[in-house]
Amino acid sequence: xxxxxxxxxxxxxxxxxxxxxxxGGYMKQHAAGxxxxxxxxxxxxxxxxxxxxxxLDKIGCSELLMPALQSKDLWVESKRWDAYGKELMRLxxxxxxxxxxxxxxxxxxxAITRDSINSYKKLPLALYQIQTKFRDEFRPRFGLMRGRxxxxxxxxxxxATEEDLDQWYLAVRKAYIAILDRLGLTYRIVRANSGQIGGxxxxxxxxxCDIGEDEIAYNEEGTFASNVEICKLNEGDPSPDGIGVxxxxxxxxxxxxxxxxxxxxxxxxxxxxxxxGKKKPVIMGCYGMGISRLxxxxxxxxxxxxxxxxxxxxxxxxxxxxxxxxxxEIGYDIYMQLQAMGxxxxxxxxxxTAGVKFNDADLIxxxxxxxVGRKAAEGFIEIKNMATLETAEWAISNLKxxxxx
Amino acid sequence: xxxxxxxxxxxxxxxxxxxxxxxGGYMKQHAAGxxxxxxxxxxxxxxxxxxxxxxLDKIGCSELLMPALQSKDLWVESKRWDAYGKELMRLxxxxxxxxxxxxxxxxxxxAITRDSINSYKKLPLALYQIQTKFRDEFRPRFGLMRGRxxxxxxxxxxxATEEDLDQWYLAVRKAYIAILDRLGLTYRIVRANSGQIGGxxxxxxxxxCDIGEDEIAYNEEGTFASNVEICKLNEGDPSPDGIGVxxxxxxxxxxxxxxxxxxxxxxxxxxxxxxxGKKKPVIMGCYGMGISRLxxxxxxxxxxxxxxxxxxxxxxxxxxxxxxxxxxEIGYDIYMQLQAMGxxxxxxxxxxTAGVKFNDADLIxxxxxxxVGRKAAEGFIEIKNMATLETAEWAISNLKxxxxx
Numbered sequence: 173x174x175x176x177x178x179x180x181x182x183x184x185x186x187x188x189x190x191x192x193x194x195x196g197g198y199m200k201q202h203a204a205g206x207x208x209x210x211x212x213x214x215x216x217x218x219x220x221x222x223x224x225x226x227x228l229d230k231i232g233c234s235e236l237l238m239p240a241l242q243s244k245d246l247w248v249e250s251k252r253w254d255a256y257g258k259e260l261m262r263l264x265x266x267x268x269x270x271x272x273x274x275x276x277x278x279x280x281x282x283a284i285t286r287d288s289i290n291s292y293k294k295l296p297l298a299l300y301q302i303q304t305k306f307r308d309e310f311r312p313r314f315g316l317m318r319g320r321x322x323x324x325x326x327x328x329x330x331x332a333t334e335e336d337l338d339q340w341y342l343a344v345r346k347a348y349i350a351i352l353d354r355l356g357l358t359y360r361i362v363r364a365n366s367g368q369i370g371g372x373x374x375x376x377x378x379x380x381c382d383i384g385e386d387e388i389a390y391n392e393e394g395t396f397a398s399n400v401e402i403c404k405l406n407e408g409d410p411s412p413d414g415i416g417v418x419x420x421x422x423x424x425x426x427x428x429x430x431x432x433x434x435x436x437x438x439x440x441x442x443x444x445x446x447x448x449g450k451k452k453p454v455i456m457g458c459y460g461m462g463i464s465r466l467x468x469x470x471x472x473x474x475x476x477x478x479x480x481x482x483x484x485x486x487x488x489x490x491x492x493x494x495x496x497x498x499x500x501e502i503g504y505d506i507y508m509q510l511q512a513m514g515x516x517x518x519x520x521x522x523x524x525t526a527g528v529k530f531n532d533a534d535l536i537x538x539x540x541x542x543x544v545g546r547k548a549a550e551g552f553i554e555i556k557n558m559a560t561l562e563t564a565e566w567a568i569s570n571l572k573x574x575x576x577x
Numbered sequence: 578x579x580x581x582x583x584x585x586x587x588x589x590x591x592x593x594x595x596x597x598x599x600x601g602g603y604m605k606q607h608a609a610g611x612x613x614x615x616x617x618x619x620x621x622x623x624x625x626x627x628x629x630x631x632x633l634d635k636i637g638c639s640e641l642l643m644p645a646l647q648s649k650d651l652w653v654e655s656k657r658w659d660a661y662g663k664e665l666m667r668l669x670x671x672x673x674x675x676x677x678x679x680x681x682x683x684x685x686x687x688a689i690t691r692d693s694i695n696s697y698k699k700l701p702l703a704l705y706q707i708q709t710k711f712r713d714e715f716r717p718r719f720g721l722m723r724g725r726x727x728x729x730x731x732x733x734x735x736x737a738t739e740e741d742l743d744q745w746y747l748a749v750r751k752a753y754i755a756i757l758d759r760l761g762l763t764y765r766i767v768r769a770n771s772g773q774i775g776g777x778x779x780x781x782x783x784x785x786c787d788i789g790e791d792e793i794a795y796n797e798e799g800t801f802a803s804n805v806e807i808c809k810l811n812e813g814d815p816s817p818d819g820i821g822v823x824x825x826x827x828x829x830x831x832x833x834x835x836x837x838x839x840x841x842x843x844x845x846x847x848x849x850x851x852x853x854g855k856k857k858p859v860i861m862g863c864y865g866m867g868i869s870r871l872x873x874x875x876x877x878x879x880x881x882x883x884x885x886x887x888x889x890x891x892x893x894x895x896x897x898x899x900x901x902x903x904x905x906e907i908g909y910d911i912y913m914q915l916q917a918m919g920x921x922x923x924x925x926x927x928x929x930t931a932g933v934k935f936n937d938a939d940l941i942x943x944x945x946x947x948x949v950g951r952k953a954a955e956g957f958i959e960i961k962n963m964a965t966l967e968t969a970e971w972a973i974s975n976l977k978x979x980x981x982x
Contacts, residue, residue, distance in 0.1 A: 174641070174693075174702055202648065203648045206648075207644065211639040211704070235619055236613060236614055236619050237619050239613060240709060240711075241711070243608045259671075263678075265666065266663040266713045271608075273678075280607065283607065284613055287581065287605075293928065297579055299616070523698065
């Protein structure tokens with residue numbers, strides 16, 4: 173396993189999660205807002221992606237993959253080529269034809285569906301992708317929070333009626349809740365602005381976090397929440413729905429769901445013949461979720477003073493074995509036993525001091541840490557639950573009965 | 578499931594697999610050499626990717642994900658910025674800094690590793706990614722065969738000695754054989770030119786196919802093979818290794834493995850301190866495999882006259898249920914039973930004629946087809962094995978005893 177940890181905290185990393193990702197060998201920066209996900213981070217990314225897939229497939233969505241390169245023509249059709257501004261990365265091919273690198277895929281998905289959705293019988297339809305997106309931020313910062321190349325899940329739904337859109341919107345909203353719950357996150361759902369994407373109404377999923385870039389307001393029960401910029405609510409006011417009083421917090425936007433209506437289908441001629449025989453524009457919804465940003469948000473909520481404990485659902489490893497026995501034989505044997513038990517185990521076979529190994533282990537953030545120390549020769553190891561900080565002296569012969577949960 | 582099949586064969590698709598992919602609703606073209614993988618194709622792609630992952634992980638490789646955007650500086654260091662020519666897609670960011678879209682990632686992987694591989698103790702190392710790549714082909718053609726945006730697996734290995742590179746090269750070669758065998762492909766391994774990537778020696782994995790773009794030579798046992806351009810072998814000559822006589826064929830290049838040596842590590846200063854205390858350049862290998870191209874190669878070998886039967890390892894579905902009973906109730910019940918048996922089943926609930934359904938089923942290419950016809954009311958269905966063309970009249974009550982293998 174390639175985990176190139178650093179001794180120093182990188183100077184240009186401003187927030188804890190970013191510092192941990194760089195110092196802990198999770199990722200490597202190549203240019204402003206452009207990173208490689210090294211094996212440790214990519215293991216977490218793949219687990220997040222899998223949870224997203226499972227919850228979306230469960231409600232009847234299908235996965236596809238659209239291209240990053242999008243031709244100018246489509247963006248002219250939707251009137252976004254000029255409107256989008258400098259955040260849209262543009263390039264010309266060898267024949268001087270203009271393209272952009274997709275920051276979002278409403279144009280492409282509309283182009284895909286308009287050739288085949290010709291009747292109400294083909295609706296509803298829900299298509300999503302997990303894909304690399306590009307946005308040329310003026311000032312990329314906070315690592316994966318505001319990058320220029322990032323991984324996003326984008327889902328698009330297609331409907332014959334507003335009621336059907338409403339129903340699907342709620343189903344996706346529930347799927348988002350299920351996803352964020354499985355990721356172990358604390359979050360609020362807030363009413364939001366629709367911005368560049370457009371459409372009638374939208375909500376954001378905000379991961380609560382001191383370093384969040386957005387101010388949000390919510391009541392004590394967490395049943396009402398809103399983007400402060402829109403609602404101008406004051407801390408301590410009674411919440412509009414009458415439940416408790418308003419609290420304020422900062423949030424990281426991890427998801428944004430939109431009722432698009434016909435914003436794209438009308439200009440781009442995505443029409444269908446309805447049951448009444450009339451031609452109508454398809455009604456659309458779109459639903460984003462920042463996969464790479466979620467990695468960072470989880471890490472913000474899963475670390476305390478540079479000590480990380482990943483939630484089990486996305487942890488790169490569950491158990492970390494740190495051998496301090498003479499030749500590492502007992503440690504390696506324990507590692508093999510744990511692997512045979514079907515657990516994801518990391519074994520630190522480096523020729524480093526205990527201090528270096530423990531510091532790195534704090535950043536790698538497994539829930540269980542096994543120290544194979546002086547008593548190993550007598551048949552005992554130390555198993556530490558890093559979430560509760562409980563430590564057990566445990567007989568090696570009894571390893572299979574320890575409850576790694 | 579969104580499978581927008583067409584009635585006509587698209588005019589600009591020149592080869593069978595490309596025609597099937599478009600007509601069968603597997604993919605959609607957006608610009609020359611730029612496609613969306615619709616749900617049917619993306620299911621196959623994900624299965625190919627999973628097989629690749631399993632075989633590479635087995636030999637000790639770790640997965641990471643590098644960015645598509647690569648800054649000019651790195652390509653100047655490796656001297657490829659000028660050398661690469663027009664196939665390299667280039668762009669400027671909003672601050673006028675120059676980037677390219679990666680066609681390959683030697684520069685980035687060298688930048689990642691040169692900061693952390695400082696000792697022979699950290700070698701060997703094997704890192705791979707499955708990622709979208711870009712190459713601005715002058716004339717994109719044959720669908721996914723020669724596209725401008727495509728999915729590739731690229732693996733890079735790092736070594737202290739030539740002997741270690743040789744050993745790893747052989748291990749990866751074996752993993753490639755395991756992958757192509759699991760994909761059910763007929764192929765030959767040929768000696769090849771190193772081209773743009775460079776290095777001392779390389780081999781190509783050629784999928785045998787009439788529409789292949791490369792002429793290759795091999796003996797009857799398939800144990801010797803060579804790129805004809807390099808070796809100028811004549812059909813019927815005795816093979817140099819003395820086993821049988823030379824045959825000629827056309828191949829699709831699905832994989833290419835290289836002993837890079839120090840081509841990138843020397844100019845880019847990827848060095849390590851060896852056991853003898855001396856600073857030396859790291860010795861590298863690199864190993865590509867075209868994931869999207871493999872989809873097409875498998876399809877070329879799995880269709881006959883527009884009738885497809887996907888190999889089970891990558892089939893989007895194993896069973897296709899075509900209901901022709903009055904209200905589809907029996908058909909739907911069978912579909913539910915098969916799903917409960919853990920099989921991947923497609924159910925055709927469209928209001929189309931039997932002819933349309935059978936034509937589409939030929940393109941979707943499940944190994945088993947179940948026709949719920951006139952005898953369904955009496956408790957019997959027709960199960961057809963599309964690989965052997967054997968048909969069985971089968972009691973619905975006995976469905977769980979049919980051997981779907």
